[in-house]
Amino acid sequence: MPKYIDIYNELKKRIVSGYYPQNSQLPEGKKLAFFFDCSELTITRALNILVKEGFVVRKRGLGSFVKVPFNASFTNHLKGTTARCMESGQVIETRVIEFFALPASEEIQEKLQLSSDEMVYSIMRVRVINGIPSIIERTYMPVRIIPGLNNSTVEHSIYNYITEGLGYNVHSSHMIVTANISNEQQSELLELSVPEVVIHVEQTAYLDNGKLFEYSIATHRYNTFKFATEFIRYN
Amino acid sequence: MPKYIDIYNELKKRIVSGYYPQNSQLPEGKKLAFFFDCSELTITRALNILVKEGFVVRKRGLGSFVKVPFNASFTNHLKGTTARCMESGQVIETRVIEFFALPASEEIQEKLQLSSDEMVYSIMRVRVINGIPSIIERTYMPVRIIPGLNNSTVEHSIYNYITEGLGYNVHSSHMIVTANISNEQQSELLELSVPEVVIHVEQTAYLDNGKLFEYSIATHRYNTFKFATEFIRYN
């Protein structure tokens, strides 16, 4: 574990515990470097993470200050649906509608940036949350990149298999949220008696080795849909 | 302009121009440092931005590689609605429904983390995009933090006034996206003949001096709604 991560964790602990109260000024960089027995740059790196997370503001000429933390819960979209639901204490059940591997269609080839003739898993699942069929997930993954998927992993958590089973890390994901009226199949799977507005979350996701490993479309019931995110300026 | 930003811009230019082709390996850190006449750390900082933006992958023991860029357009949610629409070539017109300052209600005090007795602007606008009333924006801002708003700024772009007029920078924003059925007022303002599903984007935004300056709820017609975002793991 790098030293700047340890320092980041320690400083974060001090902020959330109230040891450094809200709006208080942190010790200057030199002092922190002395306390933690490290260079100022290492302190800067630790504080930069806290700045990105919104716990701290640093202003040149002024100092570093504890910011009032965000009221919204941090939503980690780099985890899968299963982990996200369980963290918020919901009961999730998965119905596997389709699960097989086939040669990628042209559309999927393009979305997953595959050259040609590659096999992809085609997975369709309905996620039942607290007894309500809430999400239809259509997932495509290249067999070459995510080998060894089986019925049991698909029934539970694919993300868990990728991180625990294969030892990969998810680096980033890109999402587009849109809405329209459910078609017949969607209405049936979500158990809607009449066509209704549904929310689509289209996603592509990358591993930290740079490989695009997932293209998915999640179709949500509008009334159980909630999506939180934050944007922070860098550079 | 810091040197690492110049180098970042130059490297990005080389990637998008194809000078460094997709999947090619970049020169190693030492070589780049020599070419750009700087230290390796400065190269690392420049490359780190490109990694965050998804243009480059660096792997210890292997090297730095050009990644296939994301197909989705980068959506900058730290700009206002006006700038976002204009960048995508749409025609935007603003109808100001309400604009006044008043003492903050308890709810707004809490959302904007105000102590007591503070004045806030209460602004309600309808954004007409390409001739269709598409978004209702309810905006609250503390008068103390954003002084001098007037009818003309509210009719055009508040964000433009904040950055150009007041010289502030927006540091971060937090959004929650949900959906439900439009109420009577919303139906009227969006010119919906019957109640329909609408998408709500609830936002709080911070300036780079750490001040919370905006709480807003934007209510979108579902069929013109599109929201793109990306998540990248840090640390």
Add this chain to the structure above:
DNA sequence: GAGTGGTCTAGACCACTTC
């Protein structure tokens, strides 16, 4: 002018990957 962060350097050491 004093206090504070932001950037930058030159070099060191370590961790990881491939051969």
Add this chain to the structure above:
DNA sequence: AAGTGGTCTAGACCACTCT
């Protein structure tokens, strides 16, 4: 063993804010 990134240091200089 060779090649590559990731982390870290000690110190320098500059930019910004307040008095």
